[in-house]
Amino acid sequence: MTSIITNTAAMGALDTLRSISKSMDETQSRVSSGYKVNTASDNAAYWSIATTMKSDNKALGAVQDALGLGAAKTDTAYTGMQAAIDVVTEIKSKLVAAREPGVDKDKINKELTELKSQITSISQSASFSGENWLYNDSSAALGDKEMVGSFVRDSTGNVSVETLTFDASKSVLIDTQTTDGGLLTKDYAVAVDDGTASGTTATYFLLDSGTGTSGSVVELTSTTTDDEVEGMISAVDAMLSDMTDAGATLGATSSRLSSQDEFVSDLMDVIDTGVGRLVDADMNEESTRLKALQTQQQLGIQALSIANSNSQSVLSLFQ
Numbered sequence: 001m002t003s004i005i006t007n008t009a010a011m012g013a014l015d016t017l018r019s020i021s022k023s024m025d026e027t028q029s030r031v032s033s034g035y036k037v038n039t040a041s042d043n044a045a046y047w048s049i050a051t052t053m054k055s056d057n058k059a060l061g062a063v064q065d066a067l068g069l070g071a072a073k074t075d076t077a078y079t080g081m082q083a084a085i086d087v088v089t090e091i092k093s094k095l096v097a098a099r100e101p102g103v104d105k106d107k108i109n110k111e112l113t114e115l116k117s118q119i120t121s122i123s124q125s126a127s128f129s130g131e132n133w134l135y136n137d138s139s140a141a142l143g144d145k146e147m148v149g150s151f152v153r154d155s156t157g158n159v160s161v162e163t164l165t166f167d168a169s170k171s172v173l174i175d176t177q178t179t180d181g182g183l184l185t186k187d188y189a190v191a192v193d194d195g196t197a198s199g200t201t202a203t204y205f206l207l208d209s210g211t212g213t214s215g216s217v218v219e220l221t222s223t224t225t226d227d228e229v230e231g232m233i234s235a236v237d238a239m240l241s242d243m244t245d246a247g248a249t250l251g252a253t254s255s256r257l258s259s260q261d262e263f264v265s266d267l268m269d270v271i272d273t274g275v276g277r278l279v280d281a282d283m284n285e286e287s288t289r290l291k292a293l294q295t296q297q298q299l300g301i302q303a304l305s306i307a308n309s310n311s312q313s314v315l316s317l318f319q
Contacts, residue, residue, distance in 0.1 A: 009307035017300035024293045030281040031290060037279040046278045057271050059151040063161075064264050069129065070147030070164065071257040077133040077171055078250040080126025084119050084134070084173055085243050088184075088206070091115050091218070092236045098220055099229050109220035116207055119184065123173045133168040133250075137176045142168035149260050164260070166253045171246040179209050183242050187215035190234035192227050202228070204235035 123135040149164040175181030184206040203215030
């Protein structure tokens, strides 16, 4: 039946054209934004996962910044410790030279005084962002230093921040408040050969903290005996051993921070890749689909034009 009221062919062509236009709008949106899931209405599940993981990735970015700050503090302390070790090694060599018969111990002591001043300068300068792990002038011990290490989300959705810890009290070289708090201000008891079978014990420290100590400072005078010099050498060698241990711990901490920073960087890349697989549009596929839809749209317009022209043929019946 031919009707000028209800044009079934035109209605069908118009419906097809609307469907094509809707698909084109969706495809053009994907092409322009680069996302196949841009809003929750596109795919609620994927959008929810992607939004959560993007948020976690920003948190990991903050963790990476915190790791950089922790690494800077650790590297500063390690650099200062290494420089201090070099100076104490020089002090040790000067004491060995003072053991030589006939040497002018007073002149060597002047060199020791300058080297001690250098150690103090190094310790006070090894500061980053207001923190110094080699020099303490507070009545409280430095204690543990926490550094943000990671951001964790468990299977139930609970989140937490994991930290890396370094005991800064083990790396303090000079403590002006507590004698035993600094590696170079505390007493070192060493055995001294005084010619007897059992020998004697002497106690030495390298730098005077000003808080009082039971030992003797490592310094030379013209009356310093060979046994005293050897005792000082033993005490300085013990200091070097403790400083080496502290330096090794700082180095291990720095290595851990570097490894964690690399892991966080890789993890952020993996998360970005995973999120991209969920929400990113395949531009090759979308461009092909857009071309096909443009062709369909043109054909749909032609089909609608033909359907609309059918009603015009009815006029010929009344001529």
